Amino acid sequence: xxxxxxxxxxxxxxxxxxxxxxxxxxxxxxxxxxxxxxxxxxxxxxxxxxxxxxxxxxxxxxxxxxxxxxxxxxxxxxxxxxxxxxxxxxxxxxxxxxxxxxxxxxxxxxxxxxxxxxxxxxxxxxxxxxxxxxxxxxxxxxxxxxxxxx
Amino acid sequence: xxxxxxxxxxxxxxxxxxxxxxxxxxxxxxxxxxxxxxxxxxxxxxxxxxxxxxxxxxxxxxxxxxxxxxxxxxxxxxxxxxxxxxxxxxxxxxxxxxxxxxxxxxxxxx
Numbered sequence: 001x002x003x004x005x006x007x008x009x010x011x012x013x014x015x016x017x018x019x020x021x022x023x024x025x026x027x028x029x030x031x032x033x034x035x036x037x038x039x040x041x042x043x044x045x046x047x048x049x050x051x052x053x054x055x056x057x058x059x060x061x062x063x064x065x066x067x068x069x070x071x072x073x074x075x076x077x078x079x080x081x082x083x084x085x086x087x088x089x090x091x092x093x094x095x096x097x098x099x100x101x102x103x104x105x106x107x108x109x110x111x112x113x114x115x116x117x118x119x120x121x122x123x124x125x126x127x128x129x130x131x132x133x134x135x136x137x138x139x140x141x142x143x144x145x146x147x148x149x150x
Numbered sequence: 151x152x153x154x155x156x157x158x159x160x161x162x163x164x165x166x167x168x169x170x171x172x173x174x175x176x177x178x179x180x181x182x183x184x185x186x187x188x189x190x191x192x193x194x195x196x197x198x199x200x201x202x203x204x205x206x207x208x209x210x211x212x213x214x215x216x217x218x219x220x221x222x223x224x225x226x227x228x229x230x231x232x233x234x235x236x237x238x239x240x241x242x243x244x245x246x247x248x249x250x251x252x253x254x255x256x257x258x259x260x
Contacts, residue, residue: 015172018172018173037233040202041233044202044233047206048204048205051172051206098242099242100242100246102216102219102246103219105212107209110205111204111205113240114241117240118240
């Protein structure tokens with residue numbers, strides 16, 4: 001699907017774009033009816049993906065990132081993040097050691113770990129020189145049905 | 151992000167509100183490092199007004215904790231809630247740091 005048909009923004013791949021990008025995704029999540037805690041989690045995952053792109057996708061020259069939101073047929077909120085930088089599949093990154101103490105602790109990989117832990121779906125593909133990462137989030141359960149969670 | 155500080159005996163009580171993200175984390179880290187540079191050794195971070203923290207914020211917290219450890223100081227937390235509490239749990243930070251329910255409990259035990 002062409003992102004031009006979806007609500008989307010295109011931003012330069014650098015840190016000053018972060019707040020605008022998060023605000024865009026946040027407004028999509030809010031419109032989809034998520035509660036504030038889930039919205040913060042969605043913001044967190046999008047930040048982690050974007051910062052990774054800002055830092056590593058375009059060594060040397062700058063580039064752009066396209067962020068698009070839509071509601072899937074299943075009601076999921078789908079956030080698609082595309083760049084034309086070097087190939088990187090976040091699903092191939094190894095999990096960080098989350099048991100190491102203060103001295104041994106490393107932060108590398110933690111952001112990606114958050115994405116995998118907090119999103120309901122994460123899908124990566126490389127297509128025509130683009131990294132295309134799709135995050136999906138199950139719709140909020142209607143409050144009256146919350147006691148039926150299996 | 152906003153930071154306010156007060157001294158309670160030997161403890162520097164730091165209340166941080168708003169968001170610690172990749173943009174604000176360097177300011178957060180610099181601010182606390184300045185307090186450590188000025189001789190503060192026991193830092194209590196009150197997080198009850200913090201609505202958001204990303205891995206960039208955790209990176210800063212870890213950097214601060216490492217410096218404090220070399221000075222035989224310590225960094226403890228109180229008032230984690232909502233998504234911030236979850237991030238601490240998922241990252242394992244909840245088990246490497248001392249976390250109190252609230253400021254009163256923390257100050258009574260520091």
